[in-house]
Amino acid sequence: MTPVLxxxxxxxxxxxxxxxxxxxxxxxxxxxVAEMAFHQRRQVTGNDFLQLHVQRVxxxxxxxxxxxxxxxxxxxxxxxDEAELxxxxxxxxxxxxxxxxxxxxxxxxLPVLHYxxxxxxxxxxxxxxxxxxxREFKWNNYISRYHTRHLDLMDLLALYQPRANAPLDQIAQLxxxxxxxGMDGSKVWDxxxxxxxxxxxxxxxxxxxxxxxxxxRFQLMRGALTREAYQSECDLVRATLxxxxxxxxxxxxxxxx
Numbered sequence: 001m002t003p004v005l006x007x008x009x010x011x012x013x014x015x016x017x018x019x020x021x022x023x024x025x026x027x028x029x030x031x032x033v034a035e036m037a038f039h040q041r042r043q044v045t046g047n048d049f050l051q052l053h054v055q056r057v058x059x060x061x062x063x064x065x066x067x068x069x070x071x072x073x074x075x076x077x078x079x080x081d082e083a084e085l086x087x088x089x090x091x092x093x094x095x096x097x098x099x100x101x102x103x104x105x106x107x108x109x110l111p112v113l114h115y116x117x118x119x120x121x122x123x124x125x126x127x128x129x130x131x132x133x134x135r136e137f138k139w140n141n142y143i144s145r146y147h148t149r150h151l152d153l154m155d156l157l158a159l160y161q162p163r164a165n166a167p168l169d170q171i172a173q174l175x176x177x178x179x180x181x182g183m184d185g186s187k188v189w190d191x192x193x194x195x196x197x198x199x200x201x202x203x204x205x206x207x208x209x210x211x212x213x214x215x216x217r218f219q220l221m222r223g224a225l226t227r228e229a230y231q232s233e234c235d236l237v238r239a240t241l242x243x244x245x246x247x248x249x250x251x252x253x254x255x256x257x
Contacts, residue, residue, distance in 0.1 A: 003066035003098035006212040007089070009109045010185070010204045011055035012192045013037055017119075018054055031193065048186075052108065053115040057082045058192060060089050061204035063212040066096065070236050072208055074201040083120040086113060090124035093142075097126060099149055103168040103211045106145060106152040153215060172210040175217050178255035181206045181248060202248040209252060213237060 013034040018024070024033055038048040063072045075088040090113075093100070102109055117124060131138025140147045145160070158164035173179040182203045183191060191200050213234065220230040238256070241249045 001065075001067065003064060003096045004101060004215075005092065005096065005098035006063040006101045006208050006215060007105070007109065008061050008102070008204050008207045008211060009057050009112060010059040010188050010200050011112060012058050012189050013050055014054045014056040017056070021054070034189065052112045055112055055116075057085055057112065057116055058188070058197065059201045059204040060085050061201065061208045062089075062092070063208045064092075064096070064098070065212075065233075066098075070240050072205055072212075072240070074205055078197045078201065082116060083122065086117050086120060087122050089113065090117065090122060090127055093124065094126045099151060100142065101151045101153065101211065101215050103207075103214070104152065104154045104165075105150065106155050110150070151215075153211070153218060157218070168207065168210060168214070172214055175214065176257040177210050177213050178206070178252050179210060181251055181255075202246070206248055206252055209237070209241070 015030045015033050018033050018037050019026075019028075022033075022036070024036075028036075037050055037054065041048055041050055060075045061073070062075065063070070075092075076085050092098075125133065127142050129137045130141045130143055137149075140149050142150045145152075145155070154165055154168070158166065169179040169184070180203070182199060188200055188203075191197075216225065216230055216233050216237075219225040220227065225233065238253065241253055244250075
């Protein structure tokens with residue numbers, strides 16, 4: 001079977017980049033730099049959501065299904081810098097050439113990773129191949145919106161119509177999954193400032209679990225899985241998570257109907 005890699009990222013304001021772009025010195029602390037950037041965005045858009053190129057990646061979590069195994073983890077260590085996390089992500093694509101699955105990956109996660117990888121000079125030839133090196137990639141690559149080597153579930157289920165987009169949290173709950181646990185994206189910056197990187201990584205992992213399980217439901221709907229195979233895949237996820245005594249997985253399992 002082709003390996004399936006579900007992924008999600010968490011970001012915070014790129015303080016160093018914002019200092020550079022706005023000519024700010026070290027006398028202004030990080031919280032003030034971020035608040036200035038948020039204020040500028042509110043003036044333009046009415047909300048705090050920063051442009052993607054000035055968002056720094058602090059966590060990348062993945063679920064990998066291959067052969068007879070399944071696992072969920074966060075890349076690297078909590079103390080690893082952004083470049084290391086992004087390098088590991090693209091190294092995984094080089095190694096496994098998986099189908100990658102996301103929720104809004106085309107609109108957020110991958111563009112962020114593109115900009116940040118370019119800033120750090122990270123190479124990803126397999127990911128960027130559109131048929132120049134492997135002819136198969138001309139017809140199915142990671143870049144094209146309408147190819148399935150990257151399957152953005154939100155984009156596809158909405159038939160590529162932004163007004164039809166749905167939040168992962170609500171879709172997950174509607175199909176009997178826990179949805180978001182512990183925090184949401186708007187709280188990541190506060191958690192990061194408080195040194196709660198482990199909590200951010202745990203939250204990112206539960207988002208990946210929700211996404212993978214929604215992906216299985218999608219595979220059932222489209223007939224790629226029989227009901228028996230679907231249940232078997234769900235049982236594999238449940239059994240895998242049950243082996244962990246981590247509180248976020250115990251909470252996830254307790255809420256998974």
